Amino acid sequence: MPQPVPTRRAGPAEPAARARPHPLNRVLPPEVASDRWRRVHRGDAMARPRLAGFRPALLAGLSLVLLLLGIVFAFAAEEARRFGGESVRVVPFASGLDHPWGMAFLPDGRLLVTERPGRLRVVDATGRLGPPIEGVPQVAARGQGGLLDVALDPAFATNRLIYLTYAEPRPDGAATAAARARLSDDATRLTDLQVIFRQQPAYSGGNHFGSRLVFAPDGTLFVTLGERFDLMDKAQDLSTTLGKVVRIRPDGSIPDDNPFRSTPGARPEIYSYGHRNVQAGAIEPGTGRLWTVEHGPRGGDEVNRPEAGKNYGWPVIGYGRHYSGAQIGVGTHKEGMEQPLFYWDPSIAPSGSAFYTADLLPAFRGQLFVGALAGQALVEVKVRDGRVIGEERLPLGKRIRDVRQGPDGALWLATDDTGEILRVVPAPAK
Numbered sequence: 001m002p003q004p005v006p007t008r009r010a011g012p013a014e015p016a017a018r019a020r021p022h023p024l025n026r027v028l029p030p031e032v033a034s035d036r037w038r039r040v041h042r043g044d045a046m047a048r049p050r051l052a053g054f055r056p057a058l059l060a061g062l063s064l065v066l067l068l069l070g071i072v073f074a075f076a077a078e079e080a081r082r083f084g085g086e087s088v089r090v091v092p093f094a095s096g097l098d099h100p101w102g103m104a105f106l107p108d109g110r111l112l113v114t115e116r117p118g119r120l121r122v123v124d125a126t127g128r129l130g131p132p133i134e135g136v137p138q139v140a141a142r143g144q145g146g147l148l149d150v151a152l153d154p155a156f157a158t159n160r161l162i163y164l165t166y167a168e169p170r171p172d173g174a175a176t177a178a179a180r181a182r183l184s185d186d187a188t189r190l191t192d193l194q195v196i197f198r199q200q201p202a203y204s205g206g207n208h209f210g211s212r213l214v215f216a217p218d219g220t221l222f223v224t225l226g227e228r229f230d231l232m233d234k235a236q237d238l239s240t241t242l243g244k245v246v247r248i249r250p251d252g253s254i255p256d257d258n259p260f261r262s263t264p265g266a267r268p269e270i271y272s273y274g275h276r277n278v279q280a281g282a283i284e285p286g287t288g289r290l291w292t293v294e295h296g297p298r299g300g301d302e303v304n305r306p307e308a309g310k311n312y313g314w315p316v317i318g319y320g321r322h323y324s325g326a327q328i329g330v331g332t333h334k335e336g337m338e339q340p341l342f343y344w345d346p347s348i349a350p351s352g353s354a355f356y357t358a359d360l361l362p363a364f365r366g367q368l369f370v371g372a373l374a375g376q377a378l379v380e381v382k383v384r385d386g387r388v389i390g391e392e393r394l395p396l397g398k399r400i401r402d403v404r405q406g407p408d409g410a411l412w413l414a415t416d417d418t419g420e421i422l423r424v425v426p427a428p429a430k
Protein backbone atom coordinates (compact mmCIF):
# COMPACT_ATOMS: atom_id res chain seq x y z
CA MET A 1 0.00 0.00 0.00
CA PRO A 2 1.23 3.56 -0.64
CA GLN A 3 2.41 5.16 2.57
CA PRO A 4 2.41 8.95 2.63
CA VAL A 5 5.22 10.14 4.80
CA PRO A 6 4.86 13.22 6.96
CA THR A 7 7.37 15.94 6.44
CA ARG A 8 8.94 17.29 9.57
CA ARG A 9 6.99 20.51 9.17
CA ALA A 10 3.78 19.18 7.72
CA GLY A 11 2.74 16.69 10.40
CA PRO A 12 0.99 13.38 9.69
CA ALA A 13 -0.48 12.84 6.25
CA GLU A 14 -4.21 12.48 5.84
CA PRO A 15 -5.35 8.93 6.73
CA ALA A 16 -7.61 8.85 3.66
CA ALA A 17 -4.52 8.63 1.48
CA ARG A 18 -3.38 5.44 3.16
CA ALA A 19 -6.71 3.75 2.55
CA ARG A 20 -6.63 4.20 -1.21
CA PRO A 21 -6.71 0.78 -2.93
CA HIS A 22 -4.31 -0.07 -5.70
CA PRO A 23 -6.15 -0.47 -8.98
CA LEU A 24 -3.04 -2.09 -10.44
CA ASN A 25 -3.55 -5.62 -11.74
CA ARG A 26 -7.29 -5.48 -11.12
CA VAL A 27 -7.98 -4.16 -14.59
CA LEU A 28 -6.95 -6.15 -17.62
CA PRO A 29 -4.40 -3.87 -19.32
CA PRO A 30 -4.99 -3.26 -23.02
CA GLU A 31 -1.66 -4.82 -23.92
CA VAL A 32 -2.53 -8.03 -22.12
CA ALA A 33 -5.89 -8.02 -23.85
CA SER A 34 -4.30 -7.62 -27.27
CA ASP A 35 -1.65 -10.24 -26.44
CA ARG A 36 -4.40 -12.70 -25.67
CA TRP A 37 -6.06 -11.85 -28.92
CA ARG A 38 -2.79 -12.39 -30.78
CA ARG A 39 -2.37 -15.77 -29.10
CA VAL A 40 -5.86 -16.77 -30.23
CA HIS A 41 -5.05 -15.55 -33.70
CA ARG A 42 -1.75 -17.49 -33.86
CA GLY A 43 -3.51 -20.58 -32.56
CA ASP A 44 -5.94 -20.35 -35.43
CA ALA A 45 -3.15 -20.04 -37.96
CA MET A 46 -1.33 -23.09 -36.55
CA ALA A 47 -4.54 -25.11 -36.63
CA ARG A 48 -5.30 -24.24 -40.22
CA PRO A 49 -3.91 -27.45 -41.79
CA ARG A 50 -6.38 -29.48 -39.76
CA LEU A 51 -9.20 -27.21 -40.91
CA ALA A 52 -8.28 -27.62 -44.58
CA GLY A 53 -11.26 -29.82 -45.25
CA PHE A 54 -13.81 -27.27 -44.03
CA ARG A 55 -15.69 -25.11 -46.47
CA PRO A 56 -13.95 -21.82 -47.38
CA ALA A 57 -17.09 -19.93 -46.32
CA LEU A 58 -16.65 -21.16 -42.74
CA LEU A 59 -13.01 -20.02 -42.72
CA ALA A 60 -14.00 -16.65 -44.15
CA GLY A 61 -16.64 -16.30 -41.45
CA LEU A 62 -14.16 -17.20 -38.73
CA SER A 63 -11.65 -14.67 -40.08
CA LEU A 64 -14.32 -11.97 -40.10
CA VAL A 65 -15.19 -12.71 -36.47
CA LEU A 66 -11.49 -12.49 -35.51
CA LEU A 67 -11.10 -9.25 -37.47
CA LEU A 68 -14.09 -7.72 -35.68
CA LEU A 69 -12.70 -8.91 -32.33
CA GLY A 70 -9.43 -7.19 -33.19
CA ILE A 71 -11.22 -3.94 -33.97
CA VAL A 72 -13.16 -4.18 -30.69
CA PHE A 73 -9.91 -4.67 -28.74
CA ALA A 74 -8.23 -1.80 -30.59
CA PHE A 75 -11.05 0.54 -29.57
CA ALA A 76 -11.11 -0.86 -26.03
CA ALA A 77 -7.45 0.13 -25.64
CA GLU A 78 -8.40 3.75 -26.33
CA GLU A 79 -11.70 3.78 -24.47
CA ALA A 80 -12.56 6.62 -22.12
CA ARG A 81 -11.25 6.03 -18.60
CA ARG A 82 -11.56 8.04 -15.39
CA PHE A 83 -8.21 9.22 -14.08
CA GLY A 84 -7.15 12.18 -11.97
CA GLY A 85 -10.63 13.70 -12.01
CA GLU A 86 -10.80 13.64 -15.81
CA SER A 87 -12.22 11.35 -18.46
CA VAL A 88 -9.20 10.49 -20.63
CA ARG A 89 -8.15 8.33 -23.54
CA VAL A 90 -4.64 7.08 -24.18
CA VAL A 91 -3.91 7.33 -27.89
CA PRO A 92 -0.85 6.12 -29.82
CA PHE A 93 1.33 8.78 -31.47
CA ALA A 94 4.51 7.02 -32.61
CA SER A 95 6.02 3.56 -32.51
CA GLY A 96 9.17 1.75 -33.59
CA LEU A 97 11.54 3.38 -31.10
CA ASP A 98 14.23 1.35 -29.32
CA HIS A 99 13.98 1.94 -25.57
CA PRO A 100 13.01 5.63 -25.73
CA TRP A 101 14.27 7.35 -22.58
CA GLY A 102 13.88 11.14 -22.67
CA MET A 103 11.66 13.57 -24.58
CA ALA A 104 11.82 17.32 -25.25
CA PHE A 105 9.57 19.43 -27.47
CA LEU A 106 11.08 21.72 -30.08
CA PRO A 107 9.45 25.16 -30.48
CA ASP A 108 7.72 23.98 -33.69
CA GLY A 109 5.99 21.17 -31.75
CA ARG A 110 8.19 18.35 -33.06
CA LEU A 111 9.59 16.00 -30.46
CA LEU A 112 13.21 15.15 -29.68
CA VAL A 113 13.48 11.59 -28.32
CA THR A 114 16.52 9.75 -27.01
CA GLU A 115 16.88 6.00 -27.50
CA ARG A 116 18.96 4.30 -24.82
CA PRO A 117 21.28 2.45 -27.27
CA GLY A 118 22.64 5.88 -28.29
CA ARG A 119 20.37 7.54 -30.83
CA LEU A 120 18.58 10.88 -30.80
CA ARG A 121 15.69 11.40 -33.23
CA VAL A 122 13.11 13.97 -34.21
CA VAL A 123 9.54 12.71 -34.31
CA ASP A 124 7.42 14.90 -36.58
CA ALA A 125 3.84 16.05 -36.06
CA THR A 126 2.47 12.93 -37.77
CA GLY A 127 4.47 10.56 -35.53
CA ARG A 128 7.03 9.68 -38.20
CA LEU A 129 10.53 8.96 -36.86
CA GLY A 130 13.39 10.93 -38.35
CA PRO A 131 16.84 9.40 -38.94
CA PRO A 132 19.35 9.36 -36.06
CA ILE A 133 20.80 12.83 -35.48
CA GLU A 134 24.54 12.93 -36.14
CA GLY A 135 27.10 13.98 -33.54
CA VAL A 136 25.60 12.31 -30.47
CA PRO A 137 28.39 11.37 -28.02
CA GLN A 138 29.44 7.74 -27.74
CA VAL A 139 27.58 6.03 -24.90
CA ALA A 140 28.11 2.93 -22.77
CA ALA A 141 24.91 1.14 -23.75
CA ARG A 142 24.76 -1.69 -21.27
CA GLY A 143 22.44 -2.52 -18.39
CA GLN A 144 20.62 0.66 -17.45
CA GLY A 145 23.22 2.80 -19.20
CA GLY A 146 23.15 4.48 -22.57
CA LEU A 147 21.74 7.73 -23.91
CA LEU A 148 19.39 8.98 -21.22
CA ASP A 149 17.72 12.39 -20.88
CA VAL A 150 17.39 15.35 -23.23
CA ALA A 151 16.47 18.97 -22.46
CA LEU A 152 16.32 22.21 -24.42
CA ASP A 153 18.11 25.35 -23.29
CA PRO A 154 15.57 27.91 -21.97
CA ALA A 155 16.81 30.15 -24.81
CA PHE A 156 16.80 27.37 -27.43
CA ALA A 157 14.82 29.49 -29.90
CA THR A 158 17.82 31.80 -30.23
CA ASN A 159 20.84 29.61 -29.33
CA ARG A 160 19.67 26.10 -30.45
CA LEU A 161 21.48 24.48 -27.49
CA ILE A 162 20.32 21.10 -26.21
CA TYR A 163 21.52 19.06 -23.24
CA LEU A 164 21.96 15.30 -22.96
CA THR A 165 22.80 12.91 -20.15
CA TYR A 166 24.33 9.55 -20.88
CA ALA A 167 26.50 6.76 -19.53
CA GLU A 168 29.94 7.86 -20.68
CA PRO A 169 32.50 5.13 -21.44
CA ARG A 170 35.65 5.61 -19.36
CA PRO A 171 38.84 3.55 -19.03
CA ASP A 172 37.68 2.26 -15.64
CA GLY A 173 34.05 1.59 -16.57
CA ALA A 174 31.37 4.17 -17.20
CA ALA A 175 29.76 7.10 -15.43
CA THR A 176 26.94 9.51 -16.07
CA ALA A 177 27.87 12.66 -17.95
CA ALA A 178 25.98 15.71 -19.16
CA ALA A 179 26.84 17.47 -22.40
CA ARG A 180 25.44 20.32 -24.39
CA ALA A 181 25.57 20.85 -28.13
CA ARG A 182 24.05 22.96 -30.86
CA LEU A 183 21.27 21.39 -32.94
CA SER A 184 21.64 22.30 -36.61
CA ASP A 185 18.88 24.41 -38.17
CA ASP A 186 17.65 21.37 -40.09
CA ALA A 187 17.79 19.26 -36.88
CA THR A 188 20.00 16.61 -38.49
CA ARG A 189 23.22 17.00 -36.50
CA LEU A 190 24.83 18.24 -33.29
CA THR A 191 27.85 20.53 -33.33
CA ASP A 192 30.03 22.21 -30.69
CA LEU A 193 29.54 19.34 -28.24
CA GLN A 194 30.85 20.22 -24.78
CA VAL A 195 30.80 17.93 -21.73
CA ILE A 196 29.57 20.08 -18.83
CA PHE A 197 29.46 17.47 -16.05
CA ARG A 198 31.19 14.16 -15.34
CA GLN A 199 30.08 12.00 -12.44
CA GLN A 200 32.95 10.75 -10.26
CA PRO A 201 34.06 8.04 -9.95
CA ALA A 202 33.42 5.74 -12.91
CA TYR A 203 32.47 2.14 -12.19
CA SER A 204 32.21 -1.07 -14.19
CA GLY A 205 28.64 -2.04 -13.15
CA GLY A 206 25.62 -1.48 -15.37
CA ASN A 207 23.12 -0.09 -12.85
CA HIS A 208 21.84 3.20 -11.42
CA PHE A 209 23.07 5.90 -13.79
CA GLY A 210 20.04 8.15 -13.05
CA SER A 211 19.40 10.63 -14.72
CA ARG A 212 17.26 13.65 -15.51
CA LEU A 213 18.04 17.21 -16.55
CA VAL A 214 15.88 19.92 -14.97
CA PHE A 215 16.28 23.66 -15.51
CA ALA A 216 15.45 25.74 -12.45
CA PRO A 217 13.69 29.11 -12.84
CA ASP A 218 17.00 30.85 -11.96
CA GLY A 219 18.65 29.31 -15.05
CA THR A 220 20.76 26.76 -13.20
CA LEU A 221 20.61 23.12 -14.26
CA PHE A 222 19.92 20.17 -11.97
CA VAL A 223 21.27 16.77 -12.97
CA THR A 224 19.81 13.87 -10.98
CA LEU A 225 22.05 10.86 -10.46
CA GLY A 226 22.27 7.31 -9.14
CA GLU A 227 24.76 5.60 -6.81
CA ARG A 228 25.65 2.75 -9.22
CA PHE A 229 23.95 0.20 -6.95
CA ASP A 230 27.07 -1.64 -5.70
CA LEU A 231 28.55 1.65 -4.47
CA MET A 232 25.50 2.66 -2.42
CA ASP A 233 27.53 3.81 0.59
CA LYS A 234 29.04 6.53 -1.61
CA ALA A 235 25.65 8.28 -1.64
CA GLN A 236 26.76 9.63 1.78
CA ASP A 237 30.27 10.53 0.60
CA LEU A 238 30.54 14.16 -0.46
CA SER A 239 33.85 13.54 -2.25
CA THR A 240 31.88 11.68 -4.97
CA THR A 241 28.86 12.57 -7.08
CA LEU A 242 27.33 9.10 -6.69
CA GLY A 243 23.77 9.24 -5.29
CA LYS A 244 23.54 13.02 -5.60
CA VAL A 245 21.53 15.77 -7.23
CA VAL A 246 24.02 18.24 -8.68
CA ARG A 247 23.44 21.86 -9.66
CA ILE A 248 25.54 23.55 -12.32
CA ARG A 249 25.35 26.48 -14.68
CA PRO A 250 24.52 25.52 -18.27
CA ASP A 251 28.21 25.92 -19.20
CA GLY A 252 29.22 23.50 -16.43
CA SER A 253 30.54 26.10 -14.00
CA ILE A 254 29.55 26.04 -10.33
CA PRO A 255 26.89 28.47 -9.05
CA ASP A 256 28.20 30.77 -6.29
CA ASP A 257 25.52 29.69 -3.82
CA ASN A 258 25.94 25.90 -4.08
CA PRO A 259 25.89 24.46 -0.54
CA PHE A 260 29.25 22.64 -0.54
CA ARG A 261 31.21 25.10 -2.64
CA SER A 262 33.44 26.00 0.32
CA THR A 263 33.48 22.60 2.07
CA PRO A 264 36.96 21.02 1.97
CA GLY A 265 36.92 17.63 0.23
CA ALA A 266 33.35 17.99 -1.08
CA ARG A 267 32.44 18.18 -4.76
CA PRO A 268 31.21 21.74 -5.30
CA GLU A 269 28.48 20.74 -7.77
CA ILE A 270 26.55 18.73 -5.13
CA TYR A 271 23.13 20.16 -4.27
CA SER A 272 21.63 17.31 -2.19
CA TYR A 273 22.83 13.83 -1.27
CA GLY A 274 21.81 10.44 0.10
CA HIS A 275 19.83 9.55 -3.04
CA ARG A 276 19.58 6.08 -4.58
CA ASN A 277 18.70 6.32 -8.28
CA VAL A 278 16.87 9.47 -9.33
CA GLN A 279 15.23 9.09 -12.73
CA ALA A 280 12.55 11.77 -12.40
CA GLY A 281 12.67 15.48 -11.63
CA ALA A 282 10.34 18.42 -12.23
CA ILE A 283 9.88 22.01 -11.12
CA GLU A 284 6.77 22.65 -9.00
CA PRO A 285 4.60 25.37 -10.54
CA GLY A 286 4.16 28.42 -8.34
CA THR A 287 7.04 27.72 -5.96
CA GLY A 288 9.73 26.93 -8.55
CA ARG A 289 11.04 24.16 -6.29
CA LEU A 290 12.63 20.95 -7.52
CA TRP A 291 10.79 17.69 -6.87
CA THR A 292 12.47 14.36 -7.56
CA VAL A 293 11.28 10.76 -7.67
CA GLU A 294 13.80 8.01 -7.05
CA HIS A 295 13.98 4.26 -7.35
CA GLY A 296 14.17 2.83 -3.84
CA PRO A 297 14.96 -0.71 -2.78
CA ARG A 298 12.15 -3.29 -2.68
CA GLY A 299 9.25 -1.23 -1.35
CA GLY A 300 10.93 2.14 -0.99
CA ASP A 301 10.50 4.33 -4.08
CA GLU A 302 10.40 7.96 -2.92
CA VAL A 303 9.14 11.42 -3.82
CA ASN A 304 11.46 14.09 -2.43
CA ARG A 305 11.71 17.87 -2.56
CA PRO A 306 15.48 18.27 -2.37
CA GLU A 307 16.82 21.34 -0.61
CA ALA A 308 20.34 22.68 -0.80
CA GLY A 309 22.82 20.75 1.33
CA LYS A 310 20.33 18.27 2.80
CA ASN A 311 20.76 14.53 3.23
CA TYR A 312 17.99 12.26 1.91
CA GLY A 313 19.20 9.26 3.83
CA TRP A 314 20.21 6.46 1.45
CA PRO A 315 21.50 3.91 2.39
CA VAL A 316 21.40 4.78 6.10
CA ILE A 317 17.63 5.16 6.22
CA GLY A 318 14.87 4.14 3.83
CA TYR A 319 11.59 2.34 3.45
CA GLY A 320 11.19 -1.22 2.22
CA ARG A 321 14.07 -3.68 2.29
CA HIS A 322 17.18 -4.51 0.29
CA TYR A 323 16.64 -7.01 -2.55
CA SER A 324 18.33 -9.57 -0.23
CA GLY A 325 15.55 -9.01 2.31
CA ALA A 326 17.89 -7.21 4.72
CA GLN A 327 16.76 -4.11 6.60
CA ILE A 328 17.87 -0.74 5.26
CA GLY A 329 20.69 0.72 7.39
CA VAL A 330 19.34 1.85 10.76
CA GLY A 331 15.69 1.85 9.73
CA THR A 332 13.40 4.59 8.47
CA HIS A 333 14.44 7.65 10.50
CA LYS A 334 17.62 9.32 11.67
CA GLU A 335 18.32 12.77 13.01
CA GLY A 336 19.79 15.02 10.33
CA MET A 337 18.31 12.99 7.47
CA GLU A 338 15.24 14.04 5.53
CA GLN A 339 12.03 12.06 5.17
CA PRO A 340 10.49 11.64 1.71
CA LEU A 341 7.20 13.37 0.96
CA PHE A 342 5.78 10.00 -0.10
CA TYR A 343 6.91 6.44 -0.74
CA TRP A 344 5.60 3.39 -2.55
CA ASP A 345 5.44 -0.10 -1.07
CA PRO A 346 5.31 -2.19 -3.18
CA SER A 347 7.62 -0.37 -5.55
CA ILE A 348 6.43 1.04 -8.87
CA ALA A 349 9.95 1.71 -10.31
CA PRO A 350 9.44 5.41 -11.17
CA SER A 351 11.06 7.09 -14.18
CA GLY A 352 10.04 10.42 -15.67
CA SER A 353 7.72 13.03 -14.21
CA ALA A 354 5.95 16.26 -15.02
CA PHE A 355 3.88 18.76 -13.10
CA TYR A 356 0.78 19.53 -15.14
CA THR A 357 0.19 23.23 -15.84
CA ALA A 358 -1.90 23.33 -19.05
CA ASP A 359 -5.61 23.92 -19.67
CA LEU A 360 -6.56 20.83 -21.68
CA LEU A 361 -7.13 18.62 -18.59
CA PRO A 362 -8.06 21.14 -15.86
CA ALA A 363 -8.33 18.62 -12.99
CA PHE A 364 -4.67 17.67 -13.59
CA ARG A 365 -3.40 21.18 -12.82
CA GLY A 366 -0.76 21.36 -10.12
CA GLN A 367 -0.49 17.57 -9.84
CA LEU A 368 2.68 15.53 -10.36
CA PHE A 369 2.51 12.75 -12.95
CA VAL A 370 5.06 9.95 -12.72
CA GLY A 371 5.82 7.07 -15.08
CA ALA A 372 6.00 3.59 -13.58
CA LEU A 373 8.19 0.91 -15.17
CA ALA A 374 7.46 -2.18 -13.05
CA GLY A 375 4.12 -0.60 -12.12
CA GLN A 376 3.22 -0.32 -15.84
CA ALA A 377 1.09 2.74 -15.22
CA LEU A 378 0.89 6.51 -15.29
CA VAL A 379 0.71 7.62 -11.66
CA GLU A 380 -0.84 10.84 -10.42
CA VAL A 381 0.80 12.02 -7.21
CA LYS A 382 -1.85 14.20 -5.60
CA VAL A 383 -0.35 17.42 -4.29
CA ARG A 384 -2.13 19.88 -1.98
CA ASP A 385 -0.29 22.91 -0.62
CA GLY A 386 3.12 21.32 -1.13
CA ARG A 387 2.15 18.03 0.54
CA VAL A 388 1.41 14.66 -1.04
CA ILE A 389 -2.02 13.40 -0.01
CA GLY A 390 -2.19 10.22 -2.08
CA GLU A 391 -1.88 8.75 -5.54
CA GLU A 392 -3.99 7.36 -8.36
CA ARG A 393 -2.91 5.06 -11.19
CA LEU A 394 -3.87 4.64 -14.80
CA PRO A 395 -2.85 1.04 -15.59
CA LEU A 396 -1.40 0.84 -19.10
CA GLY A 397 0.20 -2.60 -19.28
CA LYS A 398 3.43 -1.01 -20.54
CA ARG A 399 6.59 0.20 -18.82
CA ILE A 400 6.42 4.01 -18.74
CA ARG A 401 9.88 5.59 -19.00
CA ASP A 402 9.16 9.29 -19.42
CA VAL A 403 6.29 11.71 -18.91
CA ARG A 404 6.11 15.24 -20.38
CA GLN A 405 3.46 17.86 -20.85
CA GLY A 406 3.16 18.63 -24.54
CA PRO A 407 2.56 22.04 -26.12
CA ASP A 408 -0.93 20.71 -26.97
CA GLY A 409 -1.68 20.28 -23.24
CA ALA A 410 -1.73 16.48 -23.48
CA LEU A 411 0.50 14.32 -21.29
CA TRP A 412 3.02 12.51 -23.49
CA LEU A 413 4.43 9.15 -22.42
CA ALA A 414 7.38 7.11 -23.69
CA THR A 415 7.14 3.35 -23.23
CA ASP A 416 10.34 1.49 -22.45
CA ASP A 417 9.33 -2.01 -23.55
CA THR A 418 7.10 -1.35 -26.57
CA GLY A 419 9.02 1.66 -27.96
CA GLU A 420 5.98 3.89 -28.31
CA ILE A 421 5.01 7.48 -27.70
CA LEU A 422 1.48 7.76 -26.28
CA ARG A 423 -0.71 10.80 -25.56
CA VAL A 424 -3.16 11.15 -22.68
CA VAL A 425 -6.00 13.34 -23.98
CA PRO A 426 -9.53 14.23 -22.91
CA ALA A 427 -12.12 11.66 -23.91
CA PRO A 428 -14.64 13.06 -26.40
CA ALA A 429 -17.55 14.81 -24.77
CA LYS A 430 -20.52 12.46 -24.38
Ligand SMILES: [Ca+2]
Pocket residue numbers: 274302312313314317318338339340
Ligand atom coordinates in the same frame (compact mmCIF):
# COMPACT_ATOMS: atom_id res chain seq x y z
CA1 LIG B 1 15.42 8.82 1.20
